[in-house]
Amino acid sequence: MSNLRIPAALGAVAVTTALLAGCQSDNSDKPAGTAAASSAPSQAAPTSSGPTGGDSAAPGDSAGATGSPGAGAVVPGSTLKTLLPTAATLPAGWALDGSDGYAFDTKDTIMSPGTPLLPGEKCTELTHAGAESLSIDYRAAYASIKLKDPKQADVTVVIASYHPGDATKLLGEITTLAGGCTTYTAQAMGGGTVRTTVTDDPVPGLGDQSIDFKNTPQGHYVAEETVIARVGDKVLLIDGSDAAGAMPDLRTLAGQLAPKLK
Template sequence: MSIARTTGKLPVMAGAAAVAAVVVTGCSSTPGSTADTPAVTAPGSATSPGAAPTAVPTLQTSGAPAFGSPSSTPSGPPIPTGAALRDLLPTAATLPAGWTIKGDGNRTDTGVAVVEHPVAPLLPQEPCTQMRLAGTILSQGFRASGAMNEVYDGQNAVQVYLAAYHPGDAVKLLGEIRAYAERCKSFTGKGIDGKPVPLTVTQQPVPGLGDEALDLKKVPQGPYHSEEIVVTRIGDRLLFLSGDDILGRLPNFLQLATPLSKSVK
């Protein structure tokens, strides 16, 4: 990859679980997306995907409404479909100064159906070596709908993923993400050059952002690229902003997270 040679940053080897997770989302691969920067794999061991869900999620498919109502809380506020969430993603007109977008950012969404019975998160069983700090992967547990696109803070690509959940499930998933980061705060993966790569995962709360927010970083030792994701909870929605430092620095996530967290309510 020419960028890696220029910056001295090397990618880490792909993991089957990360690839499978991308397929589940139904999102197309775009530059800087999960398919371009996959997970590490444990040295000397075969890659195995996380545990598959025991039941296939059921979808609300009657008509083509802009919103769907969760069966568990029929009197509560409606859950937006992926198509509705897509309209809340950043555009050239709404991006902060210094940020850019190519076309519509290759926007994708989960359509006009809402998952009535979402699967439980796979993170409790997910190996540390499969960790990918990307919204298309971390959003999946409990998710009812989602949409994504990609923007740039001048040069660094940032994946924007917005997901909606049934009441209380966004809080549950954020707790699972915290537990996953704590369990995997130190592990050894394998670089694309075949060498073992020690990695450190850190997590910090982000005060004043949404109802609560978390900043996660996965940093390898040596000439390999680091990953970062900022997860913000806004009620029963989660906003994921993720990217890497393959161009020499990590993106300025908070510059985008602050205004976007107010516009996706």
């Protein structure tokens, strides 16, 4: 695949329907609007949180200085973790995945912006894009947790912080990537191709800037959604899929969590 991570929500997809595994795009190797960007380096992206909660600082990011935030400083993962939902603050019917949601944070480590990966991605890589992978460029620190919605759908929440101005750059990258990949052809496991549509609509009233990023294949395949909200130099990303039968209500959850980032 690519340097993008596969969201945990897709773990249930193989049981319920055929997975899409992007292999051939109708667009060029790079989405329109990103051709002038430098190709992404071949460095590995951070692995997604697993059942052991064994995440670590992204290997694709250079580790920087540690310490508590001051005026104009990046908010560390240890602080971002306090902004994540808890069993007590989740909407009715929602729950942590497991006993603690496999909560993870980068503690007091602040990472350097590194070289952005998204401008070099192919449209087909969006098939497996989610909160963790879409947050990676320029990311300085982050915290994450895994949830279950009332219908037991898997949902991942990521709250990331960035050096001044970099969060705006990130959302610009995501918008450019989506705009160059409005439709593409993916290959389904078991054979055949699937026409896929990508949309990136804003969410009124959510943060300083927002994107409702959807990847919707035609036919009986799993659709994916990531709601993204920027508040200053922090970004909230929440992803899910309709593998459990219906798409989780990510917008409502985002509306509850985004104000905490101020």
